[in-house]
Amino acid sequence: MQAVLDAISLGGTYALAALGLGLVFGVLKLVNFAHAELITIAAYIMVITNDLPLVVSFLIAALSATALAVLTELTVYRRLRGTGPAIMLIASFGLSVGLQKSFELIFGALPRSAAVAPWMTGSIEMANLNITIASLVTVGLTIFILLAMGYLVDYTTLGLQLRAASADFKTARLLGVRSNRLITSSFAISGVLAAFVGFIVVVENPQVEPMFGLNITILALVGIVIGGISSLRGCALGGFIVGFILSVLNTYLGNARVYAYSYLFMAVVIILLVRPGGILSKGNEMERV
Amino acid sequence: MSKVRVEGLTRFKAYEILGPLGVVFVISIGVGLISASLQLAVQFALCNLVMVLALQAFVGNSGVLSFGHASFAMIGAWVSGMSTASERVKGNALALEKLWEPLITWNLNLYTSIFLAMIAGGVVAAIAGAFLMRLNGLAAGIATFAVLGLFYNFFFNNTKIGPGSQALPAVPKFDGVYEPLLLAMIAMILVYGLNVSSIGRKLRATREDLMSAPALGISTQKVRWIAFTLSGTLAGLSGAMYVHVAGTWQVQDYYLVFTFLTLAMLIIGGSASMWGAVAGTLVVTAVGQVLLLWEQGKSILGLRIDLPNGARSMLIAATLVGMLLWRSSGLTQGKEFDPRRKRN
Known part of the structure; x- marks a missing residue:
């Protein structure tokens, strides 16, 4: 039971990371590596402001991550718009490394730690x-956020614009969607x-270092591709599958669990060969490379 | 009528290959003579150059991103390092306690091992490519990344065939810059040869229009596979060179940083031309060296900026992003070396 719950909670965490990546990819065709540093900054802030009430600490963390995300868009990505996915991807990687090194200068290379929400470890x-309790809270929180995101995407004007823009950005603009704002x-x-x-991960692993968010972001990235990058549902599903498989492998491989990633990556290659557009894609769509 | 410019060359022109060869030769020898630390920097730069050339051959010509090339370098480096490292050290080193017996006695000379490393890189690329070359876009990128992740995870944890997460010590080193320089120049000739060949042209056709290329009788999967295999061979060479410059094999050297640094060099130089690969490697390496000297408190051409420790990596990353913002299609904008053209 605990294993199943762990798998669901890890899957849920990866689904949230994948959703964040998928959202930006949908409108901008940008694979945002620097998403890792958004997770990292949130975790750092939660550790540093641990003395404040949890809600306040989280709000500051969320504000910082949001501010950083918007800042990267305004200073870098906006200027690179229209240059092509490969260039934006490399730029996002440069940004990611640059931010990691800045964190190292600001917070030090050694991990910062604090018991965030200690009641959750019971x-x-x-x-x-x-x-x-942590796995219960994670599952609950993930379901809540996924439902909220589902509502946002399906029933609000912003959601409609997001869907329209990710289907066809040019036409969406012609129909009056304000691209910069979106x-x-x-x-x-x-x-x-x-x-x-960042919050969910820091509760389980309170050692925050500059590369804190990298691993989860890379796996979420793998997730959005195997789920189907063309839809937000596909992204979330793919992220969930990656987290779920990883957790199950960790539980059942015993001593061979160090090879969990090998099995996971093998599964990824097989899924992509069978369904190149992702699990939720509609047929084998051609894409101009 | 508007003119459509397709990036990348189509015909052989002697200056397009002789120019870059001359530039690399003069800079490598000239800079290598200044000091021992710069000589080492030149050696590493030449390893990176071969990797960037390998990426240019496939990524630049096909337009398909590959994050998997570091795994071919990893294999090549492993073959060349494991077969040349001192037998005594392999038998005694703590990190290699559980090493498989035949690997301890495996002993080749330097050049045979490098040749074998290239074959190993090529064979692994050929096998991976046979499956992956029908993928496009991001799916291809992620699938190749999965190959890298798989090899990394395997080598990192397996202590029967290597040092696991530790380092394999006592790998013989190159003596000076001449050997890596010669290998890098051979790689440049090979890549230019591919670029002007009919395979290179067909590959660029699939990059420009994935729908029309098959209508001209081009098998996208086949031309990509050939380029991927050749490019894997060169990545194997780059790994083998790296292991003989560093004098040690460590799986961590062939993972994310290596992958993205070399891809960044390619994109910054301009991915569509061989000259772009050369220019990108030169510029990114130069930026790194200048910042290193400043970090050490030295002055360059009379200019001295004191950098705090650790600021260097951040500034390198910032410079990379800055260069992409300044010139997003690369420094060479996809053009080959041309002495007649005004520099822009």
Whole structure:
């Protein structure tokens, strides 16, 4: 039971990270590596402001991540718009490394740690089973955020514009969607999502260092591609699958768990060969490279 | 009528290859003579250059991103490092406690090992490419990344075939810049040869229009596979060179930083031309060296800026982003070396 819950909670965390990446990719065709640093900054802020009430600390973290996300859009990505995905991707990687090194200068290379929300590390007994509160909270929080995002995307004007822009950016603009505002909003939302991911991860692993968010971002990136990058649902599903598989592998591989990533990557290659457009794609669409 | 400019060359012109060869030769020898530390920097730069050339051959011509090339370099470096490292050290080093017996006694001379490294890189690329070359866009990028992740995870944890997360010590080093320089120049000739060949042209056709190229009788999958295999061979060479410059093999050297640094060199130089690969490597390496000297408190041509420790990596990253903002299609804008053209 705990294993299943762990798998769901890890899957959920990766789904949130994937959603943040997918949102920006949808409107800008940008694979934002620097999403990792949004997660990292949120985690740093939560550790540093640990003395404040949790809600206040989280709000500051979310504001910082959002501000950083919007700042990267205004200073770098906006100027690179229209140059092509490869160039934007390399720029985002440069930005990611630059931010990591800045964190190293500001916060030091050694991990900063603090017990964020210590009550979550306890466990409760439920039907003769010991379940950690953290995994319950993560699952609950993830479901809530996914539902909220679902509402935002399906029922609000902003959501409609996001969907329209990710289907056909040019036509959406011609129909009156304000591109700058929409792109800035999607960066802001991805910042908030990154803050949630930062919070969830920092509770389980309170050692925050400059590369804190990198691993989860890379795996979420793998997730959005295998899920189907053309839809937000596909992104979230792909992220969930990656987290879920990883957690299951870690539980059942025993001593061979160090090779969990090898199995995961093999699965990724196989999924992509069978469905190049991702699990939720509609047929094998041709894409101009 | 508007003119459509396709990036990348189509016909052989002697100056397009002789120019870059001359530039690399003069800079490598000239800078290498200044000091021992600069000589080492030149050696590393030449390893990177071969990797960037390998990426240019495939990524630049096909337009398909590959994050998997570092794994071919990793394999090449492993073959060349493991087969030349001192037998005594392999038998005694703590990191290699559980090493498989035949690997301890495996002993080749330097050049045979480098040749074998190229074959190994090429074979692995050929096998991976046979499956992956039908993918496009980001899916291809992520699938190649999965290959890198798989090899990294395997080598990092397996102590039967290597040092795991530790380092394999006592790998013989190159003596001076001449050997890596010669290898890099051979790589430049090979890549230019591919670029002007019919395979190179067909590959660029698939890059420009994935729909029309098959209508001209081009098998996208086939030309990509050939380029991917050749490019994997060169990546294997780059890894083998790296291991003989560093004098040690460590799986961490062939992972994310290596992948993105070399890709950044390619994009900054201009991915569509061989000259772009050369220019990108030169400029990014030069920026790194200048910042290193400033960090050490030295002055360059009378200019001295005191950098705090650790600021260098941040400034390199910032410079990369700055260069992309300044000239997003690369320094050479996809053009080959041309002495007649006004520099812009």
